[in-house]
Amino acid sequence: MTSSDPVLVDLGAAIDAALAAADLPPVDDPAFERPRDPDHGDWASTLALRLAKPARMAPRAIADAVVAHLDLPDAVASVEIAGPGFLNFRLSDDHNATMVRDILARGRALRPVERTGERINVEFVSANPTGPLHIGHGRWAAVGDAVAELLAAVGHEVVREYYVNDAGGQVVTFGETLVLTARGEVLDDHHYQGRYVTRVATQLRADWGDEIFEEEGPGDLPGWVAALGGEAVDDTDAPHGSAGDGTGRMSHRLALRVGILGAEVMRQRLEGTLHDLGVDFDTWFSERRELHDTDAVADTLADLEAAGATYVEDGAVFLRTAEHGDDKDRVLVRANGVPTYFAADCAYLRNKFARADHLVYILGADHHGYVARLKAAAACLGHPPDALEARIGQMVNLLRDGEPAKMSKRAGTFVELSQVVDEVGADVTRYHFLRSGLDTALDFDLARVAEQSMDNPVYYVQYAHARISSLLRTADERGFDHGTPGEADFTRLVHPAEADLLRELDKVDEVVAAAAELRATQRLTRYAEDLAATFHRFYTECRVLVDDVELGRARYHLAAAARQVLADVLGLLRVSAPDRM
RNA sequence: GCCCCCGUAGCUCAGUGGAUAGAGCACCGGCCUCCGGAGCCGGAUGCGUAGGUUCGAUUCCUACCGGGGGUACCA
Structure with missing residues (x-):
């Protein structure tokens, strides 16, 4: 999964070579992970710990041997051995500069991915239209x-799909409910309850007139159904289930006709509600x-x-x-x-x-x-x-x-x-x-x-985005000469808050990949909050529009990259990323 | 009875075998002549219980306790 990261591909290859050169057994997975503690670098490998038993050597000795033979790729600045035998790697300035420039150049947080060609159907909600x-x-x-x-x-x-259960006894029951409601008659226990029933009945009356609730309604049932874009159905029996308990207060034909029409009205309401939720x-x-x-x-x-x-x-x-x-x-x-x-x-x-x-x-x-x-x-x-x-x-x-x-x-x-x-x-x-x-x-x-709406985590993240937008606007208004990302000297970013922000930005691809793999949306919200927090700290401690133009330029583009990542992560969550709040 | 999920800070929740277990809310104390204070900094408490596997367990296994959901010739 993380092996799609070019840095890890190179580093993994370098480690394989080092293991071979040190006469150590190969590993099928270098076991890279992001250390919790920034002092432990940008990437860590536990392979020395894992290799201890099969190689019958102390983890530290294995780590020593690997490091002695390790030829670090350009993207990695340093490696050190820590604790019981962790290998801690630190990314190079060169890598960080490239990372920021790439995000800004493509106008997108994520590296391009190859199309898999796999067609995935995602079905969700699918609540009954009754x-x-x-x-x-x-x-x-x-x-x-x-x-x-x-x-x-x-x-x-990907296809997002909603399965509409618009057939069967429940539709007939729904129709009975609507007809009885329209007539002002009392409902039985098995009928649908709730204020929405009245609203649907009212809607049907507005769309079709009062005759819709009468036994000899205008037109044939197939006609009514055709009006909805569907095919004719057999209205003489109940092929998909029985209707309620057969109250005998109306024909099955009437209940089915009204039920079908009512279900479509209801479905449109569901569609509207979901749309309001952004779905x-x-x-x-x-x-x-x-x-x-x-x-x-x-x-x-x-x-x-x-x-x-x-x-x-x-x-x-x-x-x-x-x-x-x-x-x-x-x-x-x-x-x-x-x-x-x-x-x-x-x-x-x-x-x-x-x-x-x-x-x-x-x-x-x-x-x-x-x-x-x-x-x-x-x-x-x-x-x-x-x-x-x-x-x-x-x-x-x-x-x-x-x-x-x-x-x-x-x-x-x-x-x-x-x-x-x-x-x-x-x-x-x-x-x-x-x-x-x-x-x-x-x-x-x-x-x-x-x-809690004002202190809601979503606002915390959105605020970070709006704050950066405001910052970039202000820079323009003041005629700040930010230059291009290519011209910026990112080696000027030496403040801990800047290093933290660079490290956080570098994670976005793997976070998205893992979230997709695990279908775990909370990975994204957590990341968004971490990134927002890292930015807020940076913003507090590092003034962007400073007289030192070179430093200001580097910070400007760093902030712009952070905005891009926040916008895209919120976009994946389909939560808005406002420029002002 | 059998099956699935959960039990982490006062509350709502993260943490798919790694280093000192985190965030938000709530509570207390600091920080704006300066790019947005919806922000930043500092402060207390926690892995339901008991075993097992492992170099290493909040994470995997077993049992127990507690909570939620499910077990149709219904739709």
Whole structure:
């Protein structure tokens, strides 16, 4: 991973040569790492410690031998042995100057990467279009979006995808709910609850008129659906599940028609909420249009059967998922002949694999039980186990002043994601979620986040960016002669705060690579905060616009490079990088 | 019962086998004639418990304790 760093490639080669010259066994990995303590240099290697046992020598003796034979590349100024046998390397002025100039010359923090050609599909959120998004969806939205951005940054072809569950019994139930609401009738327990239902009903009435809620509505159902850009559906029965408990208060046909239209209204609202959070999907995949209005499910069942992955028992068709790590085999087609939801999922998997080489799912912990059968289904379809990657995120506890904010739809105290974004802002919301690893169950305290808004970490980072922008503006206003980066003499940067900033800037490529590899957005937020802190210290201790023009020029370009890196890191997180705040 | 995740500072969270375990918030004390004080500097406390692997464990393994989530011919 870090071996893509040209410095480490050269240094690794030099170490290999030194090991050979010293008659020491080769190592497969020099084990480079960034020391925590700046006194330990820019890079360290623990190979002497690791080699102690196989070489049957003291680590320090190994380190001595390596150093004695080591021919340092130009980018490395010095090496010293420290502690039990660490090799500590220090980058050269030449390397640092080149690093700063490269960032400014390309106008981009990151070194160019080679395109991998790998098509990666990242699916996240995918909440049902029968209700609003909650705070947890916001987390998957922020993380999925940033992970997608990271994967693109390291050279993959990335698609952000949202799977819309706009078919099945839930849509019929949603339709029933809307019709009853429009009529002012009471709802049953199984119906959807919440103020949003009224809003959707109102929207439908505005779009289509009151007749939409009547049994003999204008036009045929296929026509209504066609108006949405979809294909006709069979409206005479319930092919994808049953409708509620059959209240008998309206026809299935009516419930389905209103449910489909309502789901589309709802989906647009979800899209809007996500957009407000800065998340825009490439693909909104309609289950109904892509899977049920086509032969996708039947074709998939045929494929699975042809592969010998299915069998019939008690009249139902089972998929042999247990052979691929699932707890038990799963039903594809019920004994009554109706395909299960899982069958549609298999069809969706098949569709996805036709479009992508690698599938990433960002899922909530409440869906973790689904992963085994999904991976098993992928295996049954003939795909390698690693081609499907499920990232399970832990839940978000929404609090207000330390007290759980009741997420009861029934009681009407349900807090929607859109409210949170309105209340605390998109940047703050996103950054809060991106700051933690997926494995951590998070608290999101509305009162606290809002209250701390002025001291929020995201502002700390953004402020650093705005401060540099202001600095560069002021320099221009005063006619400061900054010259070009190529003319600047970066050897003038000898202050500890300057050295710290150079060292921090040098890390950006590896931080991004590691964050992408691990799908760990918190690596980026931490780095952004470290970099901002390093800059603020530099800014406090080293005045840029000084009379000593040579020194001022070097500092000016150093600051400009820092701004570029901050801007690009925030860009990867899809958090804004303001020039003024 | 079985499966997954977590337990690190008063609070929210970083730390994918390395050197003295970090940041923000909160608390106390300093720093603006000077490029933005939304900033900087200084100050206290911590790896749930017990074993194991390793030159080295917050990190890997086992057990236990505590918390969260999941275990459909539902969608």
